Amino acid sequence: MNKVIVLYKRPVGKAELGDFKTNIEEMPTADDGEVLLKTIYVSVDPYLRGRMNDAESYIPPFELNKPLQSGIIAEVVDSNNTLFKIGDFVLGNLEWKEYQVSDGKGLRIIPNDPAYLTAYLGVLGMTGLTAYLGLTQIGLPKPGETLVVSGAAGAVGSIVGQVGKLLGCRVVGITGSDEKVQLLKSKFHFDEAINYKNTVDLTRSINAACPNGVDIYFDNVGGKISDDVLNNINKHARIPLCGAISLYNDATPVLGPYIQPVLVKKSALIQGFIVSDFAAQFPEATRQLTEWLMAGKLTYHETIYKGFDHIPQAFMGLFEGSNEGKMVVKI
Template identity: 55%
Template sequence: MTTRQIVLASRPVGLPTKENFRFEHIELPELIEGQVLLKGIYYSVDPYMRGRMNDAKSYVPPFQLNEPFTGGVIARVMDSKCDSFITDDYVMGSLPWREICIANETEIHPIDATIAPASYYLGVLGMTGLTAYIGLVHIGKPKAGETVVVSGAAGAVGIVVGQIAKIYGCRVVGITGSDKKADVLREEYGFDAVINYKTTADLEKTIGENCPDGVDIYFDNVGGEISDAVIRHMNFHSRIPLCGQIALYNDTARSTGPRLQPILLTKSILMQGFIVSNYQRLFPEATEHLSQWIKEGNLKFTETVIHGFDQLPAALFGLFGGENIGKMIVAATDKDI
């Protein structure tokens, strides 16, 4: 059987371009015992993928040249040579960017598309939701009445963080890059205040105006000048879950900025970077809470869905242009499940 895949053709310098990607046709081998044949339905596009395009040591290995990209994929079983899965089961796994692929049964797990839309398992019921819950609840340790600031607030993780903070009784201030996103965060997701950093002349001053009692938790998805401005308003014994630094991922030179250590020291601030895969012991707890909040209507989620396998590179570019609200997903076809 022939299928298409997307491989890393070259390593980018700065922002990725279409020249860094190549589409190929390949022939798949026959299934053997313990394997399943899968058709990709939804493909996750995530900021961390930019780091994997570099030939640099990190918490996950880099993508290899002339090998397919990999990421979270929801797929349908086309054929099976194992007892764990049957034809037409829906599964999730970290899989190659192929229209059809073969996976070992140990590389995938089933999903229940009757609980929530299947794509949610790439978002609020997947790594996105787990990241938001673990970062805010276990590192941020929110308490009722505290002020939580979220950068990248209209992104997949940021939207969930803000809503969980509201569930815990916090005042939530989001930072985003458009008035449209700001309106969505206030009107649909209950953020108390939202700052459009692109139209704010003095970001540090505006943060102070919106956080008159200071900042108790800063959930940092962005880094750069936004984080420099927020950290100056942190309270004594405040916490900073460090989730992402998307503002810096495409820099070609080493970024410099204010020296933050004196502020962290004098205010006894905790700043902790975290990778959600290191917290697998907490996944059952997080999934239980996220599922319950969805059922109760206390946690909503949105997706930016781009249709067509060919659009995967463009969707990744779109992340860095801020084109998404919520989770960026590519659907293989025009028909959602």
């Protein structure tokens, strides 16, 4: 039999276990032109929360009582498709099922290298592309500039900071625990890191960590943290707006400071983006990220849950700050 996780209810505020349901189906079989896939690793990401709402966005919402989807690494266990053979490992946007069939469209064969397999869900996948392209295409970093990254110990943030360092920036990360502060400085080589949870005045702490002001702010969280960073931006600052995880679970809009005056005063650019905006740059970005990773200039960190049944818990953990780096579920 085959386990499937569906969206049972649309969350109000933070997602809860009761919003998900595990169904049991018969084991699927591959017809002509199809492959049978066994799920090996599942990526959970903050943007999935938006797809749980019945609201218009850049990607359609999940349907109730239908399987959720995300980036998945799977093994081909049966094949009636000439492009794939048994034993191939593939990457694709697939359903939360233990086993599923695919016609092969959208699947990418990846090397079965245990040392780097999960990297294709992170630093060599959409996560790495989001970090690299958001920073280089919108942030436009120059050597000697100061880059601030919120959600800095997360999957995207930890890569943004490293790329910024490789491009010559001074990098300051904002995160939510002393342990993550140490991780940012020791493993990811951030110049400074701030635990916003034990800072009385975050605006002042950012000012102290950025004596020359903030030239680029890579925003992963939105909300009050971003307000405090904006208080420290320089003239012509650039702000790639990647996410707003601090606001995703709000049932009603939260009013904050109006940001237009500071943007006008500083002639600053703020630009929201999704990684597919830069699809034409994917090959070059992938080549550069792979080169840095293989040369030991770029590293990554993962928080791994184990077991198909724990996919919802791993997803919910993103909003509790329980992940360091990329959150992955090993089946």
